[in-house]
Amino acid sequence: MEGALNATDSSTLGVSGARKPPATLRRSQRPRERLAGWPIADRVAWAACWVVGVGVSLVTAAIVLLMAVKGIAYLHPALLFEHPSAAVAQSQSGGFLDPIEGTLLLTAVGTAIAAPLGVAIAVWLHEYGRPAGLARATESAIEMTAGGPSVLFALFGLILFARPVLAFLSQTSAGGSVSGRSFLTAGAVSSLLALPLVVGATREALAQLPARLREASQALGKTRARTIRKVLLPSIRPGIAAGVVLGMGRIIGDTAIVIFVLGATLHLTPAGGLPGLSALRGEGTTLTAYVRYNSPAGEGLAPNKAYAAAFVLMLIVVALNFAVVRLGSGSRRKRPFARWRPARAGSAQ
Amino acid sequence: MNQDPRLAPPVRRIIPRQAGTVVEPRSEPAPSAAAAVASAAQPAVEPGVQSGAWQDPVDMPAPPRAPTTTHSNVVERMRLESVWLAYGDRWVVRDVSLPVRQGEVLALIGASGSGKTTLLRSLNRLTEITAGAARAGHITLDGEEIDGLEANDLRRRISMVFQQPNPFPMSVFENVAYSLREERAARRRRRRAGLPGRGPRGDQLRASVVEALRRAGLYDEVGDDLDRPALGLSGGQQQRLCIARSLAAGPEVLLLDEPCSALDPISTATIEELIVGLRESVAVVIVTHNLQQAVRVADHVAFMHLGELVEYGPSQQIFEHPRQQRTRDYVSGAFG
Ligand SMILES: Nc1ncnc2c1ncn2[C@@H]1O[C@H](COP(=O)(O)OP(=O)(O)O)[C@@H](O)[C@H]1O
Numbered sequence: 001m002e003g004a005l006n007a008t009d010s011s012t013l014g015v016s017g018a019r020k021p022p023a024t025l026r027r028s029q030r031p032r033e034r035l036a037g038w039p040i041a042d043r044v045a046w047a048a049c050w051v052v053g054v055g056v057s058l059v060t061a062a063i064v065l066l067m068a069v070k071g072i073a074y075l076h077p078a079l080l081f082e083h084p085s086a087a088v089a090q091s092q093s094g095g096f097l098d099p100i101e102g103t104l105l106l107t108a109v110g111t112a113i114a115a116p117l118g119v120a121i122a123v124w125l126h127e128y129g130r131p132a133g134l135a136r137a138t139e140s141a142i143e144m145t146a147g148g149p150s151v152l153f154a155l156f157g158l159i160l161f162a163r164p165v166l167a168f169l170s171q172t173s174a175g176g177s178v179s180g181r182s183f184l185t186a187g188a189v190s191s192l193l194a195l196p197l198v199v200g201a202t203r204e205a206l207a208q209l210p211a212r213l214r215e216a217s218q219a220l221g222k223t224r225a226r227t228i229r230k231v232l233l234p235s236i237r238p239g240i241a242a243g244v245v246l247g248m249g250r251i252i253g254d255t256a257i258v259i260f261v262l263g264a265t266l267h268l269t270p271a272g273g274l275p276g277l278s279a280l281r282g283e284g285t286t287l288t289a290y291v292r293y294n295s296p297a298g299e300g301l302a303p304n305k306a307y308a309a310a311f312v313l314m315l316i317v318v319a320l321n322f323a324v325v326r327l328g329s330g331s332r333r334k335r336p337f338a339r340w341r342p343a344r345a346g347s348a349q
Numbered sequence: 350m351n352q353d354p355r356l357a358p359p360v361r362r363i364i365p366r367q368a369g370t371v372v373e374p375r376s377e378p379a380p381s382a383a384a385a386v387a388s389a390a391q392p393a394v395e396p397g398v399q400s401g402a403w404q405d406p407v408d409m410p411a412p413p414r415a416p417t418t419t420h421s422n423v424v425e426r427m428r429l430e431s432v433w434l435a436y437g438d439r440w441v442v443r444d445v446s447l448p449v450r451q452g453e454v455l456a457l458i459g460a461s462g463s464g465k466t467t468l469l470r471s472l473n474r475l476t477e478i479t480a481g482a483a484r485a486g487h488i489t490l491d492g493e494e495i496d497g498l499e500a501n502d503l504r505r506r507i508s509m510v511f512q513q514p515n516p517f518p519m520s521v522f523e524n525v526a527y528s529l530r531e532e533r534a535a536r537r538r539r540r541r542a543g544l545p546g547r548g549p550r551g552d553q554l555r556a557s558v559v560e561a562l563r564r565a566g567l568y569d570e571v572g573d574d575l576d577r578p579a580l581g582l583s584g585g586q587q588q589r590l591c592i593a594r595s596l597a598a599g600p601e602v603l604l605l606d607e608p609c610s611a612l613d614p615i616s617t618a619t620i621e622e623l624i625v626g627l628r629e630s631v632a633v634v635i636v637t638h639n640l641q642q643a644v645r646v647a648d649h650v651a652f653m654h655l656g657e658l659v660e661y662g663p664s665q666q667i668f669e670h671p672r673q674q675r676t677r678d679y680v681s682g683a684f685g
């Protein structure tokens with residue numbers, strides 16, 4: 001036996017001897033699925049998935065393409081920096097600087113309210129949830145908000161914020177009636193649209209966290225509050241960011257609230273108070289309202305500008321999504337939360 | 350022993366966020382084997398499994414694999430007296446009494462489901478964050494009832510390392526720094542107690558982190574880049590990071606729940622060496638179902654079976670001359 005072993009090159013048997021890596025490497029690849037062996041139902045489902053996937057992609061691509069072609073055709077830089085004006089002729093109705101500013105401002109106010117509130121509600125519901133009755137009530141309220149039509153919130157907001165007590169949030173006419181319309185009030189109402197999405201995403205993310213993360217922190221003598229703030233929330237930043245993006249999308253896309261509670265005016269109408277913040281108490285409009293108004297379905301009679309504005313709206317949405325997702329994942333180096341994955345059990349050095 | 354139908358003691362049911370509720374779980378006659386052992390064995394021989402009157406085991410022979418242990422520097426830190434633990438209606442730990450000493454390693458051995466983890470978690474009141482868990486009996490730290498201490502203070506003094514490595518999804522540095530930074534409430538308590546009211550910061554923080562990593566034997570492997578994500582480390586490194594994190598809190602007792610069960614032999618050896626090295630500065634309790642490991646690291650061994658403490662004694666006694674048949678059956682697996 002020994003002899004047989006020795007007959008071959010014993011130096012390469014049983015121990016690694018080669019000093020140089022082989023010249024050719026075969027990379028492992030995902031093996032190709034063989035449909036042939038699948039049950040017929042699975043094959044149909046597989047085909048259906050493809051059809052639906054491709055179909056949705058095509059529709060999305062068509063929308064983007066149409067917006068891009070039409071938008072770019074009518075978009076020129078001046079439109080972005082000119083105030084709109086009330087002219088009948090399309091060539092004289094100015095740009096859409098105000099709607100752009102309005103969109104950004106309203107989204108900022110709405111998100112600034114919805115994001116912290118939503119995260120707080122989700123943490124409370126998921127980590128504490130007591131008293132149980134209140135938690136259940138909150139849950140159903142959030143669910144109803146998620147399904148509620150925005151025009152309902154808009155109407156409610158308009159009535160609520162026209163109360164004299166809340167006059168400081170908007171403007172008061174010479175006659176003493178409170179308008180109830182401003183970026184603050186509209187932002188507050190809009191936040192209702194984003195809130196359930198932030199709450200949902202945050203709860204979902206919290207539920208996904210392994211229990212041992214909580215245990216590890218508490219075993220170090222950290223309070224639950226500290227654990228939530230320093231371990232749990234940082235770990236779910238991507239999840240929160242995803243919820244915020246969805247919420248912002250709902251705020252940006254809504255028109256009812258803009259028309260009811262923001263005024264859907266031609267220009268932003270800053271109203272007294274602190275410099276820079278004066279716009280918050282004033283009325284204004286957004287790109288969605290502008291597009292609706294100028295589209296063939298509206299009264300503004302500037303369809304070309306509607307296309308251009310819609311294109312800009314799309315760019316803003318994409319940019320905001322990108323920014324928030326980036327914010328959520330942070331830099332990979334300093335904040336490796338995004339790279340969450342379970343510990344590899346049994347792995348060697 | 351049949352004349353001793355002790356009922357399970359009343360138990361304070363622990364419901365997170367709602368302490369103080371007294372519920373009585375389904376009582377069952379509990380003159381279990383632990384009690385049987387207690388009444389059958391002579392107190393002087395098996396002080397560890399005695400419930401009730403405590404006798405200090407003064408004349409324990411030095412265990413075989415612990416040549417550095419000199420009994421002069423072995424100090425009793427914790428004492429469990431008639432500890433009962435339940436989940437819901439089911440008792441999973443019955444009448445366990447044990448000492449935990451600094452200067453030596455105590456190993457809890459026994460089959461899966463015998464209640465080792467549950468017992469370990471009760472030592473720093475982690476059972477309180479498990480819904481439905483309940484406890485009866487006395488556990489003291491340096492003579493003080495642990496129930497009388499603030500839970501988070503207690504957990505900083507009695508730190509726990511879990512079976513699965515569970516580093517936080519942060520950098521290596523932040524993992525350790527997290528346990529060093531004091532939260533406000535803890536700072537206030539420390540100030541009231543006349544201690545410096547802050548965790549370390551800046552350079553001092555960094556030095557403490559490095560020190561903890563060194564003690565856990567991890568610094569040489571990660572020292573070049575403490576900002577790397579902890580979850581990128583190997584399993585063995587992650588577990589040592591968890592040990593470093595626990596050590597950084599400056600515990601007096603370190604609880605380890607099968608710390609090597611998910612690790613390869615090399616990582617295991619590193620951690621065992623570390624554990625033996627730690628016993629002078631902290632009291633170490635390790636749960637293991639690896640008998641060889643218990644032989645290697647433990648000075649005293651407690652064998653649990655179905656929630657009962659069957660036998661407690663010096664490692665040598667348990668592995669070479671067990672007094673109980675059940676222990677003999679169990680440890681015979683260790684030597685073939
Ligand atoms: N959170 C829990 N809820 C209910 N039962 C539990 C829980 N944890 C453990 N148990 C039960 O308690 C018993 C002891 O478990 P454990 O302490 O984990 O044993 P060991 O660590 O010795 O394997 C087992 O029967 C287990 O099923």
Ligand SMILES: [Mg+2]
Nearest residue numbers: 465466467607
């Ligand atoms: Mg266990």
